[in-house]
């Protein structure tokens with residue numbers, strides 16, 4: 001594993017530079033109610049500073065739907081967004097995706113309704129079964145298993161922190177970050193994430209020269225650097241901003 005200082009040194013002179021970050025658990029603390037997961041106090045200004053550096057593009061890459069991500073984060077240009085775990089770029093979604101998602105809602109909603117405290121989030125290209133507020137933990141685990149079993153072979157199951165998402169596309173954060181990097185012709189890439197879906201991005205970027213991946217918090221990871229928590233994210237991004245003189 002590298003250190004923060006090594007990461008900053010490796011990225012400082014690379015242009016174009018893509019700074020891509022997961023949202024929940026990296027820029028916003030996890031909360032019981034997803035709509036209350038606002039950015040850390042330091043995050044908006046720091047992201048805007050980085051996005052203001054010459055040749056630097058800052059993108060949030062989230063499991064949230066694009067509109068939810070914009071609304072909950074309260075951020076906008078020059079920050080860019082990719083939602084639905086890489087299925088939603090600014091150029092929109094395939095029309096058949098919503099119909100397929102609605103079939104999934106019909107299958108999974110009754111399972112969720114049967115477990116007190118569970119909640120179904122309906123997203124543009126996925127449904128997410130949330131169990132963070134289910135007091136009966138065995139019932140929570142059983143619900144996630146039943147929901148996974150309700151998915152068809154053409155759905156992609158994405159387990160996360162107290163959540164199981166069933167996506168109707170096979171896009172992931174790995175395909176998304178490579179698409180972003182290639183479209184920018186990026187010479188350097190920084191990607192930060194805390195959850196299992198971020199591992200797709202860490203793995204996709206591993207062979208790329210000039211890419212640095214950062215895991216936030218505990219757990220096995222393919223990332224090159226680990227920071228312990230959101231304060232560690234702040235310290236890394238601040239050190240990069242200082243090195244970029246913004």
Ligand SMILES: O=P(O)(O)OC[C@H]1O[C@H](O[C@H]2O[C@H](CO)[C@@H](O)[C@H](O)[C@H]2O)[C@H](O)[C@@H](O)[C@@H]1O
Nearest residue numbers: 023024030031032034037062063064132161163
């Ligand atoms: O890719 P991310 O930006 O990390 O989004 C992943 C999911 O985040 C949200 O759920 C998570 O955060 C909630 C708010 O703190 C928390 O209540 C929940 O337990 C977490 O799993 C969001 O609601 C999902 O749509 C995202 O896919």
